[in-house]
Structures are given as C-alpha cells and as structure tokens.
Amino acid sequence: MLQTFASPISSLLDSRADGHSLPAGLYIRDDVFQADLDVFFRKHWICVGLDCDVPEPGDATVVDIGNSSLIILRDDDNQIRVVHNVCRHRGSRILNAGSTVISKLVCPYHQWTYELDGELTYAPHMGADFDKSCKSLRPVNFKSIGGLIYACLSDNPPEDIDRLEQVMTERLAPYDIRNAKVAHQTDVIEDGNWKLTIENNRECYHCSANHPELCVSFVDLDFGFDPEALSPEDLEEAREHEALYAERTRRWEADGFPSAAVEQLVGCATNFRTQRLIIAGAGESQTPDATAASSKLLGSITRKDLGDTHLWGHNSWNHFMGDHAIVSIVIPLSAGKTLVRTKWLVHKDAVEGVDYDLEKLTDVWVATTDQDSELVARAHAGALDPAYLPGPYSRFSETTLDKFATWYIERMRAHGY
Template sequence: MTLAVNSRAASRGRLAAAPTEEQAAQVRLLLDERRTGYSLEAPFYTDPEIFAADMQGIFGRHWLFAASLAEIPEPGDYVTVDYGPYSLIVLRTDEGVNVLHNVCRHRGARVLPEKTGTTGNLVCGYHSWTYSADGDLIHASSPGETSFDKACFALKKAHGRVVAGLVFICLADEPPADFDEVAGIFEPYLAPHEIANSRVAYQQDIIEEGNWKLVMENNRECYHCDGHPELACSLFPTWGLSEGIVPPHLEDVWNRNVEAEDALRGRCTRYGLPFEIVEELDTRVTGIRISREPLDGAGESFSATGRRLSKKLLGDLRDFRLGRCSMHLQPNSWFHLISDHVITFAAFPINEHQTLVRTTWLVADDAVEGVDYDVDTLTHTWKQTNLQDKNFVEMCQQGANSPAYEPGPYMKSEYQVEAFINWYTQRMREHVA
C-alpha cells in the first residue's frame, strides 16, 4: 500500500549548483579511465569536489531510503535526515508524509535541530517563524512590518513516497520514473511483514571514517564474511558464490545451504510468499536486488543458533522458519526482513571521508521488551557486524588515501560490487554529460 504524500513541485528547493565545465570534464576523464571489473580511481573516494558531484548527481537526483513508518508512527512525529549539504524533515501527517527542507526561509536556521521528535506547527528556534505541517509560513510577526507576504516564504519541499512501510525521498524536480516499477517488484516481498504496524526496538548510528561508496561496496559482497564470526552463525558464508567457484573448505556449508534453500522454497510456496531472486542492480535507474534466502542453524533469525529472537511473528506471517528477505536498493540502503524482526540500514554521506550508517531494528507492535525479546540479544549480531564492517571500510579509506593505491580487481564473488560501481558510473556519466 502506498500512502498519499504531499510533494508540490513548485515549492521545491533548487539543488546545489551544477559542476563547472572544468570540474565536469575532470570527472568525465576519470570515469572514462575506469577499468571494468576494477575498483575506482582514488579521487572517487578522497576528493571533495567529486564528493560534491556525488551529492548533486546521486544524492540530489535519486530516490533514497530515509526512514520507516515505525519511526514516525503518529501524526506530528518526525525524523530529520542529514546528508552532504542537505537536511530534510520527514513529517507524518494525517494524510501521509511530508518531506521539507530543514532550512528556515528567514535566515536559514535549522527549523528542527533534533534527530527525532513530535511537533504540531514547526517553529524555528531563532526568530520563531512558524510553519504548518505542509510547510506554509503562518507566523512571522515583527514590529513595523506592514507588507510582508508570508505566502512567498513557505518551507521548500522534496518528493516523498511510502511503500510497504518504508519512506523514500528525492530532491530532484523530476525523480527517476522507474520507481513505481521497482516498488511493484519489492512490495509483495515486504508486505507480509507489515512494517507499518511494527515498532522501533533499537536504533544505532555509527560514523564510519570512509567514503560512502566504500560503505556500499563493503555491503555488496561476502568475500570478507570470515571477518563476521557472529553473523556466520546464521548467515551462510557462501552468499554470493555459485556452483563451480565454491572453495573446498566451504563445500559442506554450500551443500547445507542448498538443502536449506529447497526447504525454504517449499515453505514459501505453501504460504504464498515470493522468494525468487530479482536482480537489476545496474540495468535500471533505480537499481534493486531482492530475494528470500535461508538462514543457517534453525533458520529462524540472526542468532548464534539460528533461533528466533522475538516470540512475536510480524504481520500475518505464520512460520518462524522463513529465512530472511534481503533487499538492496541503489544508492544508500539495504534491508533484512525476518519473521520475528526487520532490520533497515541507510548510509548517509557526511563528507568525502565520513559516512553515517543508521541501523534500525523493528519488532511487532505488540512485542514487549523483556517479555517477548531482549534488546541486547536482538541486536547483538548486527551490532558486532556493523563494528567489524566499520573497521573494514576504514582500512579501505586509509588505503585509498595512500599514493601507492591503484584500482584492484573484483573477484567473481564480488559481482554485486561491480554492479554497484557500474550503476554509479552510469549515473555520474549522465550527470556530467
């Protein structure tokens, strides 16, 4: 189900200035030098001007995952989303969700400086300019003012969409047109989990000292998964491999994975759940990969034994042994949906060498902490995995900063990394053309 969202195009803010011809030419040259199957040249991970181009060409033009409805469950609830030079307010209303630039139209102060909260009207803390939930300026009194036209100073708006309980935002005047098609692909996979009827059990923000592309590259492969001992208890470390490239020490795991996959497909067929892989990471503007895959052990959740971490099933699911629904969306998000909880991940670039990674654990709305789940146990596997990934990303950033760095080859199991980089280079070529 898609909620109504206010997104009046005429009131949207202008994006950051386009690159100069000289800057665009430099980016085009680097893109043209990119060798297929290899990582990017160092400036793509280290240069502030390329980061600025990324903010314009990627984060200023494409749909981004911002939050879930579980984070803003009632009208008046909001979250602020910051990335690069932008700050957005994602505000729940009676009709849906509004997305507003968090920039007062008086002198540019942040209207809502907090990460999350509840509000009626939006009141800037500097001079008390007051806006409605739609962003209209409704109060800006000042002694001596007689001809001030408040209608000219509404908060600037961005596009917002809600699909299957997830909120997406886009700053472009004309967002990518294929988002409706992509929503049609992933909504049937996510709908049974009823994210809109879940609640937040925990949220973690980590700042990784690495470029946002390194964060996404790290996420798109499991070649490094030997470095995730907690995750390896439930996630098959053969993820990303195919028959013929499985190393000898993982053959037993591969066979166990095949058996678990056959059993999972039988259960999905019984319950009418989609499970086939849809992989269009670099063949469309809004790149996606989604599938339902088995978990190791008991096959129920991300725990040391694979057993469930919450006693409450999500939505209308009827079985804990449904593995994980895994979704990747370009450019900034990935998701794991299990029968007992959902984990959302979003990467928000801060600058060319820092990225905020926000992880949110969602449980059934009637699940009671301390009774149905323990928050430390629920979050343990991915808290540890996130810290390990932070270390891996920072190792790569340190390497990219070195004069000795040169692009290296992606392995066969890293084909999704190549797909991400191919998607990125296509979009950036369009931007600087």
C-alpha cells in the first residue's frame, strides 16, 4: 500500500492490467485527482448544463469545476454565452453559485460592470485613459449540441467532438431539448471517486440485484450476459430479445429515427456512446409502471413507442424518451467525493399537476441515484482497503468498463503522465 502512495502516477498507469479495474491509487490519491481535473475536466469537452437552464435573456447559472467557475447565461440577443466567473479587475467571483436573473454582470467587489455578452462597460476610478475594450470577461469554448452544453476550459479543445455533434444533433432534434424546461433537479454527493461513479453507470451487471424500480422499464440484459449462466428458458428469452432489438431498430430507422449503437470509446479524445434502447413493460418511459409521466410529449414527438435514446459521456449520462428526458452531470469534488447533478426535462408548456405528476416523473431515477450512491461508496471504501487488488471485468457485462479504463490510461499518457 505504501508503494501505491509513493510511486509516480506513470507507474500506476503502467501497472494496470488489461481487462481489470484500475490500481487503487488511481481512485484514491489526491495527486491523481488533481491530474484528473487537469486532464479530463480542463482539457476535454465536458457536459456542464443545458440551454433550457437559462430559458430567457438575463437568466444565468454558475457551474463550478474544481477551481474554475463558469457562468452560463442567455444574452440580450437570446444567445447562449459561457464565460469565466472571474472579474478582469482583481479576479473576484462575480456571481454566487446557483441560478439568478440579471440585467448586467456587476462585480460586487468594485462594481466593474459587464454587458451580458461579457463586454466591460463600467470601471470606476480607472482614469480617462483606461482601455475597457481589452478587459471583457474571458469566454469559454463551448458547443450546444441538441440543447446540451459542452464546454472545454482549454484553449485547444479536442476536435473530435465533431462526431458527437454530428450524431447527436440529428438524434436529439425531435426532442427539442433547447426548448424543454427543467421540471426538477437534484444534487447528490457520492462518497466515491468520479471514475467509480462513471464505471457504475456504464454497466448493468448490478441492476437486477440493486435497482428494482429501474428494472421495471430497463432491460438489464441489454449490456451483455453470459450465455452459459442462463437456464435454457432464460437463454431463449435473451435470444428473442436480441432479435426484437434488431427488428425494432430497423423499424425505428425506417421511420426516420436513428437508433443503432454509435461508439467512440477508445483511441479518441471525446468519449461517448449512444443507442436507442427498448423500454420494457409498457414500453413508454422510465417510470414506476413504464407508462409516460407526461401527457405532453417532448418537441415534435407524437408517439410513445420510441424507446430510450441514451447518451454517455465521460462526465454525463442521458436518457431521452417521448415524454421526458433525464440528464445527469458528474462533477468531481475531491478524490473521494463526486457531485451527481440530475435534471428532469419536460415539454416547455407542460404544467405540473395537469400534464405530469412530479412524483411519477422522478421516482425511478431518484431511487436509482440513491442506490448507486451507496454502491459507489462501497466501491470507494474497498479501494481504500489495503487488501484491494484490481479485479477482472466480466467479458460479457463489463466490456464498456474495460474500454473506459483503457481510454483513461490513453488520455493520461497523451497528456504526459
């Protein structure tokens, strides 16, 4: 265990065995956490919010990533802006955490004042020769992809986000997420490393034993199974399910809804996976009875049988269904604490208590997130234990975890570790 803490990060990366979880130090060490922040949350594209977080001009919300603080806002021309929450005078924070409505950005320290496009317009007591034109708020590289806001804090953001943009712009168009509204939001702080949070989300090996609410609508076999572990009856059911997937995907795509799996998981900078999944049971939505929670469907959607368009990134997961969408954003707080911010989206005109029931809308993923939080805490406690040794991933149910660990090592090395 002492070697885990004494060895350089590069030695930990070198010691990772193919097909196995990461060495303990990569989950629990503070120096690794700081490296992760720099590599994966400053130099890669991360999901930070939604267009509909700021639906009207003057709406603003603050998102903190490590020591960086970002302001997402909508300006007077109805355009989304993302700027650093750092006054150009002496660096004071301009806005507090959370959401607000503003007409201008005014630094509370010395009242330097900026327009909503970031232009500095008022800097008292700086003299007549002071040039305000070069002191605008620093912009952040960002892209709005189908209403999801991705930001990169580097001046040289990875170019391969273009594939994510190409794939998801088409897939998300019918849901019109830009014009949805946030019906509910939760912030859950998990007692575990951010990579354990992502790993837990990328497999459903654990679902049947831990997520009874989710399994009403979610098919745990979708992400792999060991055919030798199933009874002949269960194996036949699994084969029938695979055949149903092929047929359902063919029909969806024939109707103009892209559905087949698209993966960019290794050998890349921007990590993502998307696929239209079958919803079990009543087949409409991820709710306690798998029926739609909102009678007013999203965007231009007119049918409830379009399944669940899921999207993974390295700090987010999303589920887009006919009646509502779920967007979860992962923000690391420390080596052993991770914020999971979940938003439930409905049609912008949907009225709570009339078009949707909030409890039905949120029950499944409130329960699932709480259950996952406990599982992540257990995994992190195990990584802290001197008895921990990296374990083998299932080659049937955890192939995406193996790819995530491989990608993690690749990107760390690409940035000099």
